[in-house]
Amino acid sequence: MSESSKNLLDKVKIVLVNTSDCRNIGSAARAMKTMGLSQLVLVDPIEMPNGQAQALAAGATDVLANAKVVSTLAEAIDDCGLVVGTSARSRTLPWPMLEPRDCGEKMVSEASEYPVALVFGRESSGLTNEELQMCHFHVQIPANPEYSSLNLAMAVQTLSYEVRTSYLLAHDQDYQERSTGNGNLVKATSEDDELYPVTEETERFYEHFEKALKATGFIVENHPGLVMTKLRRLFNRARPDVKEVKMMRGILASMERAAKENKE
DSSP states (O other): OOHHHHTGGGGEEEEEESOSOHHHHHHHHHHHHHTTOOEEEEESOSSOOOHHHHHHHGGGHHHHHTOEEESOHHHHHTTOSEEEEEOSSOOSSOOOEEOHHHHHHHHHHHTTTSOEEEEEOBTTTBOOHHHHTTSSEEEOOOOOTTOOOOOHHHHHHHHHHHHHHHHHHHHOHHHHHHHHSTTOOOOOOOSOOSOOOOHHHHHHHHHHHHHHHHHHTSSBTTBOTTHHHHHHHHHHHHOOOHHHHHHHHHHHHHHHHHHHHHHO
């Protein structure tokens, strides 16, 4: 196993948004460490980790102690090229969905290029629509519809397991041989060879897009409607790579110049 593959799991962030009970943070840290994950990010926690959280973290107090605390989800994911948000229910505006197994594979295949993030919402209400729109994909754990009561740590454990399994299939020969039998190896391949922009770059693209659409009059300043929300869904589904985003920004700049010339 190469040095780069050994450090790959360190590129996977578990992001907990506005967690209300610090004990859940401790349990999530324990769930992470059992799967080899260590990068915990807390977004505006209502209750900071204390002795209760440390007790539930058990042997994962190092994950808890090294957790990064930020004020906003945007700050937590600004360096990430792939962001997957967990959603327990269908939303008014459908978003590209991943199954947990596919989510794990995608996390591992892209973590070699940039940090990636799994985002978990509030215990009672999950992620807001605005927060989910900051994610490239949504993932939903297919729990029993008659009793889909997964607590935060259970959800973190389930998806962290999928990440670890995909990691082992891609990078651990002993695990590959045990999984397939007779020494027949499974090679995990990535269908995405392109380099994708990190979230900070993507957000700048959306800001530029909105500015250009206002300049052309397509978006009315006082009545923006759902145009940008629908465009975010469109581009998240298409997922343009770095070169394509740069090309789009060139087009937007051209639109802005044309709109300015028409007004003069």
